[in-house]
Amino acid sequence: MIELSKSERKDIKVEINGRVYQRRVEARRLLSDFLREDCGLTGTHVGCEHGVCGACTVLVGGVAVRSCLIFAVQVDGQQIITVEGLDQDQWGVILQEEFSRWHALQCGFCTPGILMSSREFLSSHPDASKEDIKAMLSGHLCRCTGYSGIVQAVMSAAQRIKEESE
Numbered sequence: 001m002i003e004l005s006k007s008e009r010k011d012i013k014v015e016i017n018g019r020v021y022q023r024r025v026e027a028r029r030l031l032s033d034f035l036r037e038d039c040g041l042t043g044t045h046v047g048c049e050h051g052v053c054g055a056c057t058v059l060v061g062g063v064a065v066r067s068c069l070i071f072a073v074q075v076d077g078q079q080i081i082t083v084e085g086l087d088q089d090q091w092g093v094i095l096q097e098e099f100s101r102w103h104a105l106q107c108g109f110c111t112p113g114i115l116m117s118s119r120e121f122l123s124s125h126p127d128a129s130k131e132d133i134k135a136m137l138s139g140h141l142c143r144c145t146g147y148s149g150i151v152q153a154v155m156s157a158a159q160r161i162k163e164e165s166e
């Protein structure tokens with residue numbers, strides 16, 4: 001349990017996309033602001049800032065987390081993957097290729113969060129059905145696409161990953 005007053009500062013060290021970042025942050029610094037403003041990783045988008053839209057999703061220790069809902073001090077010593085690091089693994093590359101192929105984005109605001117949730121989801125659901133994928137995506141708001149291209153892209157990525165794993 002971390003006990004700090006709101007304005008107290010703490011040195012933290014985090015590995016993000018394979019690179020170590022060491023920064024002094026206020027106890028109230030959100031992880032989303034830490035990533036974007038302190039580390040310059042602006043691929044993580046911030047929409048609602050209260051856990052509803054999913055745009056700010058990143059992987060912390062391999063788990064999809066809404067970075068607007070946790071403090072930077074809570075991830076001290078952990079490994080984080082943001083959308084900038086998605087091309088460091090083959091599944092992340094496949095996901096991005098399928099989003100491009102199926103035109104699964106327009107303005108792209110929601111896309112980083114959806115990609116990160118999808119990356120985690122495909123790790124734990126190798127045989128995901130269309131309904132499973134839609135349920136996973138229900139935690140993300142997209143104001144542009146109507147979702148069909150996004151669902152198709154994730155289904156297509158799941159299929160390719162399955163074929164390449166056999």
Ligand code: FES
Pocket residue numbers: 045046047048049050051052053054055056057066067068069
């Ligand atoms: S900005 Fe974090 S869930 Fe919307």
Ligand code: FES
Pocket residue numbers: 104105106107108109110111141142143144145
């Ligand atoms: S592509 Fe614009 S909000 Fe999803």
